Ligand SMILES: NC(=O)c1ccc[n+]([C@@H]2O[C@H](COP(=O)([O-])OP(=O)(O)OC[C@H]3O[C@@H](n4cnc5c(N)ncnc54)[C@H](OP(=O)(O)O)[C@@H]3O)[C@@H](O)[C@H]2O)c1
Ligand SMILES: [Zn+2]
């Protein structure tokens with residue numbers, strides 16, 4: 207067993223402690239983690255941590271390969287790599303066969319808080335200096351992408367990329383992005399680069415300047431009835447990144463006839479007024495993360511279009527501050543931790 211240093215939750219606070227990493231299997235690579243984004247999912251995980259499970263958050267990171275297992279051919283020591291929120295899947299089910307490892311029928315192995323398929327241990331995440339991962343689930347980081355600003359592509363980016371692609375977004379599509387945070391700002395960049403006409407749906411007009419700079423056409427202010435009334439039935443696709451359970455009705459009202467609202471991520475049970483779907487034959491869908499092929503395509507597209515996250519880079523020692531500020535919505539638009547302070 208090897209060891210590294212990671213930010214482990216004790217109750218709801220994080221502490222730098224030695225954590226175990228497995229010895230390399232034949233198809234594993236060891237990665238020196240340089241940069242890891244701070245996702246709202248990390249906040250959910252830390253804030254709801256009951257102390258029973260070992261929790262080291264972090265599931266969108268970039269770094270450099272330091273060692274490879276004997277069967278690894280795709281990577282060599284020194285290669286820049288990127289890892290997201292899934293580190294294994296069964297590889298056999300119809301979802302895996304379709305390249306949708308994120309929907310694996312046996313449930314994909316999550317980067318942290320998951321159960322390793324081979325030894326049953328709990329996976330520990332990227333808020334750490336080293337990660338050991340099966341080679342298939344690491345991606346070469348394309349040259350030209352800044353490794354710190356590219357880290358959030360691996361969760362925030364792919365989670366909005368897949369629904370945008372699956373819903374056929376392209377030139378002429380009217381896309382709305384609700385919640386201008388980590389996922390939302392990348393959704394705006396991707397949709398704009400795909401040629402869509404993009405609007406942001408935000409709680410205030412404060413971010414109108416940023417929205418325009420990111421590629422949005424305008425902002426619909428969700429708290430202003432005049433603004434939402436003017437945008438009624440307007441969008442072919444609405445990507446909803448709001449991180450708390452809420453009434454989808456006002457957002458379905460913004461969707462055009464035969465259009466689709468994609469509620470990304472997991473919010474538990476929600477109640478939907480079917481009349482909000484009936485009037486306009488509207489569709490409600492969801493998604494989370496992405497398959498390996500989609501992730502590779504997303505990285506390629508990002509490199510071709512020069513897309514990375516807008517980040518605030520902090521030494522990992524300031525992780526508590528990052529989580530507190532994320533909880534307050536005080537982030538433009540993703541915190542990324544620099545793990546080099548872990549030695
Ligand atoms: N694999 C997956 O399925 C997956 C992956 C990543 C994230 N997620 C989930 O996706 C969600 C978004 O994550 P994120 O990292 O983008 O979060 P984030 O950076 O905090 O952004 C969320 C945005 O939603 C809006 N918002 C926040 N609180 C709100 C409230 N109480 N009511 C209405 N709007 C609110 C804010 O935008 P405005 O200020 O513009 O209103 C905020 O910037 C989270 O639930 C996360 O767990 C899922
Ligand atoms: Zn995430």
Ligand SMILES: [Zn+2]
Pocket residue numbers: 295296297298299300301302307309310311312
């Ligand atoms: Zn599977």
